[in-house]
Amino acid sequence: MAKVRFDGVRKVYDNGQVAVHGASFDIEDGELMVLVGPSGCGKSTLLRMVAGLEEISAGTLSIGDRVVNDVAPKDRDIAMVFQNYALYPHMTVAENLAFGLKLRGHGKAEVQRRVQGAAEALGLAAMLDKLPRAMSGGQRQRVALGRALVREPSVFLLDEPLSNLDAKLRHSVRAEIAQLHRKLGTTMIYVTHDQVEAMTLGQRIVVLDEGRVQQIDTPMALYQRPANLFVAGFLGSPAMNMLRGRLKSSSVDGLALELADGPLLPLGGLTLSPGWFGTEIVVGVRPEHLQPSEAVGHFSAVVEGVEPVGNEIFVNLRHGAQPLVMRVAPQPLPAPGERVGVAVTPAALHFFDAGTGQRLEWVPG
Template sequence: MTTVSLDHVRKIYPNGHVAVAGASFDVGDGELLVLVGPSGCGKTTLLRMIAGLESIDAGTLRIAGRVVNEVAPKDRNIAMVFQNYALYPHMTVAENLGFGLRLRGMPRAEIAQRVDEVARLLELEPRLDARPAALSGGQRQRVALGRAMVRQPAVFLLDEPLSNLDARLRLAMRVEIARLHRRFGTTTIYVTHDQVETMTLGQRIVVFDRGAIQQIDTPMNLYERPANLFVAGFLGSPAMNLLRGTLHMDDGLALATAAGTIRLGTPPQMDALADWRDREVVLGLRPEDLHLLAAGDPAIALEARLEVLEPVGNEVILNLRHGDLALVARTPPGIGCVPGEIVRLGVATQRLHFFDPNDGTRIG
């Protein structure tokens, strides 16, 4: 079994900057775990520490049960795919794929067998004699993946491998990576800041910010029960609406904001919110949990001015203004509203999120 275990792993640079502040988590055998966070949060530094490219200042790192804090990268049985493809421009695709195996002194026949197998899996067979300059971006990315795959490592480490591709190629390569992981079942740690990659690839997700872990969970649990304001605002596209106001509990729940009162009905968190009566909270509303109401519908929660419509085919994104508060709603196509119009909105009472405005933690 190949597991990766981090126990209070820490990285501090000489200038005192804490890049990774005591990261602890386990990656199961055959699991695809995603590290996600904004640029500069420490996720790539942590991946490089697992690879052995950055030293560990404190804590313990184990791969397959063996402590590897002081083990050289070449002896960790890992393979890493970098954000830039790092292909040798003077070598052909076949030579790039097999270069690492040649350095290890593997027999030529076995190198050729592995290169042919990986080239077939990644549909690179027609390009084996081409050099990187003659390849498309997607083909170069597949060569970079293939160079890691031929080594048959215990652990794959991928550092934003799709960030240099256009949207169509990202989709194709995302599907390819998921398919290859299902086929080989290699323990994989994948670093990205892309939310679609995060939600579609990760079996579990580690959300990082400022060197610290914010939450570890499955994709849907993170989306439906974010642990704090950072996770709530970071995961989701469009992002969750966050509204600050005072909570009232007269005839159902209501949030009094500077722009007016928002009626919230009777959400399932009522008991947990009892201590927050007449206190300030932050309300979180996913865009899909705001919906347009017909004239005369008594379920009105708030009114807002429609500023911009963004039709994207299967849905329409509504950019709204409720007083000084910007709101985003996601609706089906075919709505009869125009910019500048005042619209009436209801909320999905069963899907409300509440947060402590002081420390950002989830309430209830």
């Protein structure tokens, strides 16, 4: 096991494109860290730099106590799992697992020990004589994980390993990866564009956009206190409602947001910085923090669609020109085209600077 440290790591391609802008953060020994963000954000580039498959333009990258900028991939004590399984089709599971070990000159007894250990850890012990074509996608991905596992590396690198699996298999293999990490306690760096994978797997998450680190924290801290508009909008499904307007306050109505098209949206009784009033601001509210209510002081919205998804319902609303999504427990709701009263949970609101997109801190009062 080993700690991984990025210190001002930068990647610039020959055409001048900057893929990573000075990333600096640590991945602790034994931690499962997830790198997440949209396509082209730099997450796979960071992983490939750890693997030694991309040169580092500036900064230093350390694995353990050793700077590895100029260390060959084979000498970094890492193992990588790609999104395509890359199994040898003519080899059995046992042969696929053993192949890399034999190339490195390990003895027969050591190879057998490691192969058997990986097979048992991943539930492959009964499949060692099978060829990849006789296995499901989830089983083949487990073999790919096993091929990395037998290396007994200091750091595991996983590059979107579940992207080729269907939703049901993604869930089961994701659980297996989490269980494997708990069992091994090995440092793992996991790259994905899927926020569900990130939130369920990561002990901490690095959120990236356009080659820049936006925020690093635990999954729930990111969800509950996003540092900026990008993080707030990226994490959460359905996405956070973003309301742009100007804050107003009165002794009668309490705090309200005057939306761009005119209507006021009551936000409840809050104590906020006077400096926020009269200037453009973005208020974020998660769909679960909007709930049906006919109480005085709440607002009404037109129902545009109702999406039952089993244990909850997503309600698409419109307040003036502002679209909103409300997440509720199963219950009778007005039909599309009808109006529904909506209450906001004041203490759960998020406030962002409309110009910089940065979070504005406040204490619920």
